[in-house]
Amino acid sequence: MAAQVGTDAEPVARTPLSRDRVLRTAVAVADEGGLDAVTMRGVAEALGVEAMSLYHHVANKEAMLDGTVDVVLTEIMAVVAPLEPPDRPAAWKDTMRSRILAAREVLLRHPWAPTVIESRTSISPLVAVWMDGILGLFRVGGLSWDLSHHAMHALGSRALGFNQELFQPDDAADAADVDLLDEMAEHLPNIVGMLQEVVHDDPDSTLGWCDDQAEFEFGLDLLLDGLDRLCSPD
Amino acid sequence: MAAQVGTDAEPVARTPLSRDRVLRTAVAVADEGGLDAVTMRGVAEALGVEAMSLYHHVANKEAMLDGTVDVVLTEIMAVVAPLEPPDRPAAWKDTMRSRILAAREVLLRHPWAPTVIESRTSISPLVAVWMDGILGLFRVGGLSWDLSHHAMHALGSRALGFNQELFQPDDAADAADVDLLDEMAEHLPNIVGMLQEVVHDDPDSTLGWCDDQAEFEFGLDLLLDGLDRLCSPD
């Protein structure tokens, strides 16, 4: 009531809750505070509502997380939709590359999304649609159904623009503290050798030397070129 | 006291707690009940002890999970240790393949481990040692430091024998319910086409058709062969 003092009871002040608003808010909470911030109570607070109200729009927390994946995939679809389809069979690789890198750009704005996507126990319909599109590009390129099937598995999460790394860039930078190199050299001779070459090539390097984007593209091209070769051996 | 009635106070009855025993028990709990079963209270109960006792041997739950990764990697190292090193540069691929597939066998016994490994915020020393060994094999094969570095990123988690998939095999089998194919065909023409070809090739197929092991090896070989080609172009 107090909230309406001074302004008439306009519909603006208290937008009714909806599944869509819940999911968008969950995405916003995750973007700002990371995945740990996505709690029923946390999302509710961001909506100015009680936690229990959410249960009228999503079945439970897992269903809410399922929904955030749909929000992100819708965003990806919107970015990719205007891209040109391949104009000849040989263009399948370029088209796939563009689509995947566009998806990646969206995911970089939602760093929590890969973790959520990989933790789903049932497949999102929109992820299935995405995979279907990738599969279609393989077919345009002339890959057999069987090879296309293998190709999907080989790409894995790279088909959606991400690739979970075992080394975190931050860790690498820490480990590269030059004072530690000698100590590490005994057990990690090759990693130390690699780091020293980086220092030699670029003495000013901060050693936060992994360019995620470049590494992603390297791995993606390695796979796409390999598949292309299997399809049309010379 | 009551526990010792009837048996003398032998040291057998009450093995003292230790960091090692805590970590091994955490692994056992995860193997049996999955990652969700790994709670401080749950692991403590499996040890016949109170939850708070664990904190004398691990700093907190994250440190306990760090420790389970070490347990699994120690198991991997033990399996890989007896394997022959490459006897000539060209053998690097075979050696790497054997090591990685051996690691994979261990991980298949600990299905929760990939999730835990990927969720670590700092890199495990033993994972670093493992990566160092893989890096060493690239060097044996004649790859430059720079290419070896790219190669590590391209392999990603495959270097440790796993690959998180977006499609779960179970889901694929469900989705392949033949009654649903027509309904799916509109939005997923390529996936449906792929499934229909599988049915055509093997009418008795249960459609739980993805052989994880075969797909893993396909993707691994695709990457290793591609790297080999970059190193020694013909």
Add this chain to the structure above:
DNA sequence: ACCTGAACACCGTTCAAGT
């Protein structure tokens, strides 16, 4: 020193009650 009981500040979720 090692282990414990009680307590705290969180979770997701249920249920009966409000409007």
Add this chain to the structure above:
DNA sequence: ACCTGAACACCGTTCAAGT
């Protein structure tokens, strides 16, 4: 119909107390 308050059964963790 939609939202809420109180409660339940869990978490990880702290702290003072036991032996």
